[in-house]
Amino acid sequence: FYESFRKKKSPVRILVTGGSGLLGKAIEHVVTKQGGARDGEEWIFLSSKDANLTDLAQTRAIFEKHRPTHVIHLAAKVGGLYLHMKENLQFWRDNIRINDNVLHTAHEMNINRVVSCLSSCIFPDKTTYPIDETMIHNGPPHESNYGYSYAKRMIDVQNRGYRSQYGRKYTAVIPTNVFGPYDNFNKENGHVLSALINKTHTAKVEGSPLQVWGSGKPLRQFIYSLDIARLIIWVLREYEEVSPIILSVGEDDEISIKEAVEKIAETLEFKGEIVYDTTKSDGQIKKTASNAKLRSLLPDFEFTPFPQALKETCDWFLNNYDIARR
Amino acid sequence: FGDPVSPVRILVTGGSGLLGKAIEHVVTKQGGARDGEEWIFLSSKDANLTDLAQTRAIFEKHRPTHVIHLAAKVGGLYLHMKENLQFWRDNIRINDNVLHTAHEMNINRVVSCLSSCIFPDKTTYPIDETMIHNGPPHESNYGYSYAKRMIDVQNRGYRSQYGRKYTAVIPTNVFGPYDNFNKENGHVLSALINKTHTAKVEGSPLQVWGSGKPLRQFIYSLDIARLIIWVLREYEEVSPIILSVGEDDEISIKEAVEKIAETLEFKGEIVYDTTKSDGQIKKTASNAKLRSLLPDFEFTPFPQALKETCDWFLNNYDIARR
Numbered sequence: 001f002y003e004s005f006r007k008k009k010s011p012v013r014i015l016v017t018g019g020s021g022l023l024g025k026a027i028e029h030v031v032t033k034q035g036g037a038r039d040g041e042e043w044i045f046l047s048s049k050d051a052n053l054t055d056l057a058q059t060r061a062i063f064e065k066h067r068p069t070h071v072i073h074l075a076a077k078v079g080g081l082y083l084h085m086k087e088n089l090q091f092w093r094d095n096i097r098i099n100d101n102v103l104h105t106a107h108e109m110n111i112n113r114v115v116s117c118l119s120s121c122i123f124p125d126k127t128t129y130p131i132d133e134t135m136i137h138n139g140p141p142h143e144s145n146y147g148y149s150y151a152k153r154m155i156d157v158q159n160r161g162y163r164s165q166y167g168r169k170y171t172a173v174i175p176t177n178v179f180g181p182y183d184n185f186n187k188e189n190g191h192v193l194s195a196l197i198n199k200t201h202t203a204k205v206e207g208s209p210l211q212v213w214g215s216g217k218p219l220r221q222f223i224y225s226l227d228i229a230r231l232i233i234w235v236l237r238e239y240e241e242v243s244p245i246i247l248s249v250g251e252d253d254e255i256s257i258k259e260a261v262e263k264i265a266e267t268l269e270f271k272g273e274i275v276y277d278t279t280k281s282d283g284q285i286k287k288t289a290s291n292a293k294l295r296s297l298l299p300d301f302e303f304t305p306f307p308q309a310l311k312e313t314c315d316w317f318l319n320n321y322d323i324a325r326r
Numbered sequence: 327f328g329d330p331v332s333p334v335r336i337l338v339t340g341g342s343g344l345l346g347k348a349i350e351h352v353v354t355k356q357g358g359a360r361d362g363e364e365w366i367f368l369s370s371k372d373a374n375l376t377d378l379a380q381t382r383a384i385f386e387k388h389r390p391t392h393v394i395h396l397a398a399k400v401g402g403l404y405l406h407m408k409e410n411l412q413f414w415r416d417n418i419r420i421n422d423n424v425l426h427t428a429h430e431m432n433i434n435r436v437v438s439c440l441s442s443c444i445f446p447d448k449t450t451y452p453i454d455e456t457m458i459h460n461g462p463p464h465e466s467n468y469g470y471s472y473a474k475r476m477i478d479v480q481n482r483g484y485r486s487q488y489g490r491k492y493t494a495v496i497p498t499n500v501f502g503p504y505d506n507f508n509k510e511n512g513h514v515l516s517a518l519i520n521k522t523h524t525a526k527v528e529g530s531p532l533q534v535w536g537s538g539k540p541l542r543q544f545i546y547s548l549d550i551a552r553l554i555i556w557v558l559r560e561y562e563e564v565s566p567i568i569l570s571v572g573e574d575d576e577i578s579i580k581e582a583v584e585k586i587a588e589t590l591e592f593k594g595e596i597v598y599d600t601t602k603s604d605g606q607i608k609k610t611a612s613n614a615k616l617r618s619l620l621p622d623f624e625f626t627p628f629p630q631a632l633k634e635t636c637d638w639f640l641n642n643y644d645i646a647r648r
Contacts, residue, residue: 089483093426096418096476104415137462150479154414157472161411 010042014236015066017053017102018074019045022191023117023175025182026225027072027232034226036233044068046075054094059101063109071114072232073102076152081144081283083189088147095151103158103170113169115236118156118244120176120221120289122149130251130290133174133244142284156244163242172244173228173235176289180225180309181316184325193222193310196261197317198326200270209273210265213280216258221248221289224309234298248291249303263307267314332364336558337388339375339424340396341367344513345439345497347504348547349394349554356548358555366390368397376416381423385431393436394554395424398474403466403605405511410469417473425480425492435491437558440478440566442498442543442611444471452573452612455496455566464606478566485564494566495550495557498611502547502631503638506647515544515632518583519639520648522592531595532587535602538580543570543611546631556620570613571625585629589636 018024024045030036031043044066051062053075077094084091099116106114123131124139136156141149155172162168179193187195187202196212203210231247239245261274294301304312317324340346346367352358353365366388373384375397399416406413421438428436445453446461458478463471477494484490501515509517509524518534525532553569561567583596616623626634639646 087487089480089487092476092479092483093422096422100415100418138460140459146479147483150476154418154472154476157414157468158411161414161469165409165411 010040012038012041012070013066013068014041014043014070014072015063015068016043016045016072016074018047018076018117020047020182021074021078022178022180022183022225023074023228023232026180026229029181030226030229030233036230048075053098053101056101056105059105063105067109068111069113070236071102071106071111072236073099073114073116075102076117076148078148079189081281084145084148085281088145090147091145092147092151095148096154099151099155099158103155103162106170107162107166107168112167113236114171115232116155116159116170116172117232118152118172118174120174120246120248120287121145121284122152123287123289125284129286129288131288132290133246133293136174136244144281144283159242169240169242171235171239171242173232174244174246174289175228176221176223176246176248176287178223178225178228180313181320183225183313185317186326190325192220192257193260193264193313196264197268197314200261200264200268201317203272204268204270207272209275210261210270212257212261212274212276214257214276214282215278216256216261216276218257218282218285219254220257220260220287221251221254222260222306223247223249224304224306224313226309227303231294231298231301239297245293246289246291247294248289250291250295251288253303253306254288255306263310264314267307267310332362334360334363334392335388335390336363336365336392336394337385337390338365338367338394338396340369340398340439342369342504343396343400344500344502344505344547345396345550345554348502348551351503352548352551352555358552370397375420375423378423378427381427385427389431390433391435392558393424393428393433394558395421395436395438397424398439400470401511403603406467406470407603410467412469413467414469414473417470418476421473421477421480425477425484428492429484429488429490434489435558436493437554438477438481438492438494439554440474440494440496442496442568442570442609443467443606444474445609445611447606451608451610453610454612455568455615458496458566466603466605481564491562491564493557493561493564495554496566496568496611497550498543498545498568498570498609500545500547500550502635503642505547505635507639508648512647514542514579515582515586515635518586519590519636522583522586522590523639525594526590526592529594531597532583532592534579534583534596534598536579536598536604537600538578538583538598540579540604540607541576542579542582542609543573543576544582544628545569545571546626546635548631549625553616553620553623561619567615567619568611568613569616570611572613572617573610575625575628576610577628585632586636589629589632
């Protein structure tokens with residue numbers, strides 16, 4: 001008779017797919033260690049160990065187990081420049097499948113809020129700058145990662161379809177180049193800053209030169225994963241549009257790969273030779289994105305200064321060297 | 327000593343539709359097939375291609391060497407506007423099932439079918455094959471359009487990773503026997519043929535949706551069929567190819583209405599309901615690539631193609647999709 005003995009289900013259950021990745025871990029940190037969660041909220045962080053989201057049955061099973069009211073959908077097949085160039089077809093197929101499984105399962109379970117994650121690398125390659133949210137379908141993406149890019153663009157198409165047919169408030173965020181703890185620091189497959197941190201550490205330990213792929217000239221807006229995490233949580237709660245929103249530092253905070261390399265060397269106290277291998281591809285030279293929409297909605301948001309964010313990331317890498325993805 | 331399996335087996339998905347039936351006609355009645363070729367025409371009765379297991383089963387049953395992939399969830403303007411999500415999901419699924427099953431079964435040649443309606447809405451004219459991803463498609467059918475555009479992405483992926491010679495054709499506005507003549511869901515000319523016939527029989531005015539001003543390059547399904555067969559055999563590029571009459575042969579809906587009325591001998595009043603959507607005003611496509619590869623191809627003149635289509639509709643009224 002005594003139903004009060006049963007554990008009550010939280011009224012708000014937020015499921016984060018890709019919860020063990022760079023952004024997922026950052027959100028988990030903000031939610032569990034920095035007071036980002038509200039009373040009555042249950043946050044559930046999934047990884048690929050919990051479910052293979054390219055499989056519909058597994059996706060449904062994990063959604064039915066947790067019965068979320070909200071979803072932050074970060075899971076994807078991701079990689080660095082060189083992996084994308086080799087496997088565009090797989091990147092397209094797997095991400096289309098993951099996204100359709102997650103969005104349609106959410107819809108079938110009457111979940112009204114899903115925030116998915118795009119990327120600034122999906123924008124048209126031939127374009128004017130700065131890039132803004134209205135431009136994502138205005139031309140083919142860079143040839144190096146067209147499979148991934150088109151699959152991610154389709155999330156925007158799906159969001160519009162679910163909203164206009166069913167009133168679902170599904171939307172997406174577009175971070176620029178994210179870095180932080182728990183990233184993939186693999187020297188070949190990792191994102192650029194993480195791969196460089198790993199390579200610089202190794203070069204220092206071995207007393208060898210630091211080999212940087214490409215010319216060092218490409219420009220990027222780097223944004224700390226903990227800042228993205230706080231912004232995604234804000235989007236989940238407050239952002240009303242179906243159009244995606246760019247999450248980035250301002251255009252004036254763009255830096256070159258070379259500047260980033262030098263900052264990392266300084267942070268890790270690497271004093272050896274730095275060599276730029278210009279036979280290796282640079283990827284896109286520029287990707288300057290406008291954060292005007294974000295600024296108009298959140299004028300007072302303060303980004304973590306780059307040197308501090310880089311130091312926290314390097315410290316994490318050194319302190320967690322054994323468990324870091326390398 | 328069982329029947330030897332033909333060395334060339336061409337599987338046509340969507341074989342019971344407008345283009346599929348046209349290809350079947352050319353292949354079986356107009357000498358379009360070559361010796362040693364077996365042509366297999368599938369319909370949704372044979373397999374539901376949104377289901378991977380059924381797709382694999384039908385491919386394993388026929389073990390094709392070539393595929394002409396026409397099957398899709400299709401419809402007229404008003405259906406698209408209501409169901410963009412379904413159009414996207416079903417077509418993405420069908421296309422992935424067909425292309426990946428073909429790849430897994432080591433089939434090196436698949437010709438898929440896009441549509442001129444998938445091009446960017448805001449664009450310069452004439453449209454050509456290099457432009458398909460250069461901006462959002464028309465809002466009325468973005469689900470279908472994006473799903474079809476993704477075929478081009480898939481083709482490039484299969485070619486660069488596995489060397490598969492998968493490609494696509496882009497017809498403009500096709501019409502002909504076996505189309506869907508439904509007055510609400512059918513393609514524009516077919517719906518008009520049906521409506522004109524009904525108006526004539528009932529002695530009522532012909533109600534045309536929209537202003538009549540939109541311009542279209544109409545192409546006869548039997549011409550498309552002959553061209554698709556040529557593409558299957560001869561066209562080497564991964565880039566899609568537009569299959570269309572020339573830009574000078576573009577006509578307005580109003581001209582098409584009047585030609586249909588003349589063909590069906592409808593003499594009643596024609597009313598244009600301008601409260602109804604026109605869809606895209608222009609879609610002028612360039613057939614320069616086709617012309618450079620096939621300079622001598624002769625399209626069936628529009629009045630003759632329209633007459634053959636109207637005759638088919640009248641003679642097959644009971645079985646026509648209406």
